[in-house]
Amino acid sequence: MTNIDRIDRNRAGLPVLLTIRSEQHFEDMEPDSIELVTEGSLTPTGEGGLILSYQESELTGLEGTTTSFEVRGPQVILSRTGSVNSQMVFEEGKQHTSLYETPFGELAIDIQTSRLRHSLTERGGLLDLRYSISVDHSATGRNAFKIRVRRKHEARQNGQS
Template identity: 65%
Template sequence: MISVRGEQYFDDVDPNATELMTEGTLEQTEDGFLLSYQETELTGMEGTLTTFEIGPGRVILRRSGSVNSQMVFEEGRQHTSLYETPYGELSVDIQTSRLLHNLTERGGLMEIKYSIAVEHVVTGRNCFKIRVRRK
């Protein structure tokens, strides 16, 4: 079972939060872990597979399906990628301020705090809090 809480912070406004509880997989890999789940109607990305590739000091978030994107999270670094939507592609800059996890093959927690800029204009600060536990 995977619990994903996404929070978006905008200037002087209470955070906008979305919480998803879903089934998924957590696999141990040579370099860390692979966490995967299907998005639902709740997130607005139904028909999309989300995968977190969790390695030492870096997490790569990939989405494929109705939304296609790749986001790289590395504490203290900025990464730019394309975010493909049904309406077109956008350039997205990700600046990660915090990346930590205590995942094991039995589950655990992961937290990623980052700011996001779309077409080089900062649109807010975000936070993923993901809890994984056996069903």
């Protein structure tokens, strides 16, 4: 059970504005990238970690899903709940096997993290994550997330909504 499951649901996270850039690279294909600006929340876990959460949209193809990144020491745990359910563990230089639930069934996937950097605090920051995914020990592609987090009131003060 992760801190996402344990966190006090009555305690609201800090409202944040997220700029999320996601890239997927598949062999012999042009990279597929999405950039999304959305609202979310940033919640301290009480153990020095943070949980960054937001609602997926139609643009990402995951409408009806909540995505959370739990930053905990050298690991980041991505959890999705709703129309898609999954949990992926990222730890630079290490491989973790995760279960990915789709409407068509479950897949066991291997996540090999090549880069995990973050400067996240309760004031915001940046999360940079690069990894490759293998299904049945066959590489399916390389992926990257770059998430910029700003406190909502600071974004408004800078003339942004």
